Amino acid sequence: MTLIRDMCYPTPHELALAARTLAEERPRLVHLRRVGASRAGEPLWLLSVGGHERPGGVLVVAGAHANEPVGGATALALARRVIRGPAPRADRGWHFLLCADPDGAALHRTPRPYSLLDYHHHFFRPPGPEQPEWAPSLLPPDRLPPESRALTALIDRLRPLLQVSLHGTDLGGSWVQLTRDIPGLAEPFGKSAAELRIPVETGASDAAGWPSPGPGIFVMPEPGTPAAGAFHPEDTRLSTWYRAHRYAGTTAIVEAPMWASDLVDDPAPHPDPRGALRVLARRLVEEAARVAAPRDGIAAAEPASAALLRAVDWTLALIPRIAVEWTGPGAPAEATAAYIGSIDAFGRRLSLRAAAMLLRVLRAQGNPAAAGVDRLVTGWCEEFAARFGARWVPVATQVEHQSRIALAAYEGLTAAGR
Template structure:
């Protein structure tokens, strides 16, 4: 694929064109249709591979682009679609469905198709605030305020009732890990093998999954509904996200993370000598860095009509508002007395990226306004990017390598769900799959296809 050879992340429009070409080339097993519309009026495209007319609950839903700043998922979705198309065993009796970009509005603002450095990546960075993220919105908003992207995604889950939902994510710098809404026994071995072969470190102490059970290195099982949410450093409750929506149909969700730049520091199992002391230092640095950004933010007037600037500033304000709550968590009574070097390294990276992202998005607004504070903030962003890369000895992971690792991990998760019979005692269409809203129709009917 040219986009992969050129080390370029595909845009939503490029994904749609490639998917349309695949559907035109294979009009029987491949279908493309619009599954919804974004807040900005952009189409949400669903690519389906496999038999049409199959009873619901027999297949897989792969979600790409849920976070605008994690663009690898779309390329992986296309690679997976081609792999499934040419492997009869994978699509025998089961449909695979690929939501090519869950947030095209966000993707249009995060304009880094070919980043060669962390600074290059942050020059046009955008990550929307939590309530505007399709997967996270249900954990932060009442049902009557959910964005259309979230409603389209949950409607897909209701209609397809997938045995496996996969959400393809990425991190700027670190390692690879997998989060599961239910354990998939046996997944740790092929996941670790793929990572080792491709020279991608396994993030054994991912800050996103702090306090969660880990059945194997880099594999984390999320809290179950009704259980304590654990110690993750986030305001969102994963149990209210769209990831758990598949549970009403006995489905399982896997979130597959892969880094753009790798660091072996997040794969160090050695005990850290003083986790609480380290967290106090990290919290102090994060507070100080956030204060630098906040002082500049206070000097920026609200944009009168610039939609892009308004979106960027909402994201800046959301990020800055998170930081005091996070530093309290790091320095409170719940801070771990024992932790690995990998865990502290992951938290260190998490803190660095929070203040850096806020500064990078604010810088975009300052530049557009010709604000006199732009040069100073530019120097700050440049310095933080250089320090981040140097501290973690960052090395770039080619796009094709990221895609291959995600593809292998998705197929391994699917194979273990099927071979172990974890999709229900009576198979994927067994009686344990409950009826739900929107379940009367099927998205894979041929009369629902439209042109991109």
């Protein structure tokens, strides 16, 4: 297998141009259509290969988190594979939402980050109520952003057998979250990760307490059951991930790291999980206070800076709740080193992201506090990379891994007769 080593993350505009070219080359098989618009009026593009929108196909969602840009590149790569391969079954087309949040993508500008610091100098991740997949778990239906309404309408129209949501963590390993188990997925997932030298995140903090049918594979709680386990400010079961269940579908969320770390793949028992979590919680609260101090009193009328500040405030508001969770009676008495490593990374990225977005606002305003926040961001990026032995995963490698898992998930469901 040969991979293009210097591939970059495409912008929403570049994705649309590439998709239009595919549609023009194969007009009888490939279709590109606008399925909605963002809050800023940017188009939401759906690329379809075969199927003619008959129920039971595959819906691939890219760009749901602005700071996780690999999904668009993977969507294009998957579309090309489907086009080149055997003709899709007439009743099961593949449909690709090329970027679920183009407004967010415009604020997170990192076509090919050269370091964690470079990545965070251009960082943006909107607050939960402004994220297309998460908003339905936080807002009533009449207040949903247009991106969420477009996505839910798309799921209702396509009624997919499989929805694949493409995500990418900044530093760590790969894992898959499923709304229903897909038997046999663990084997091709593990094989792909090993071949591509991507660590498997066996103790993903996003999925703590969830059933794991294989390393790096996690099954979410069923709708109607207690949401015990992983900490989320949102209820995953109210997200668009579960929308496919209305039509007997399954959703797979595929995570691939930008920078890899073997610390999240260590199955050894941690000697003192509760003690470690207390230390991590204390550090997180202290770091949040160092961001909150220069944030106080800052206002922004300009739309981009206002969006950044909303995200800063959302992130800072989560931290006290997370610290309580880590130090409360539900903290695990037994855990692997991988799980504690994942929690450590999660905490570091929260305070770092808040500081990075605040820094962008301060710099835009010429605020002298920018110098101090810049030192925080620089130091925390260096510590993060050093602590986890960060090594860059080429974009083409991330794309190849996600593509393999999406295809394996589809094959697993069709083999099971779904």
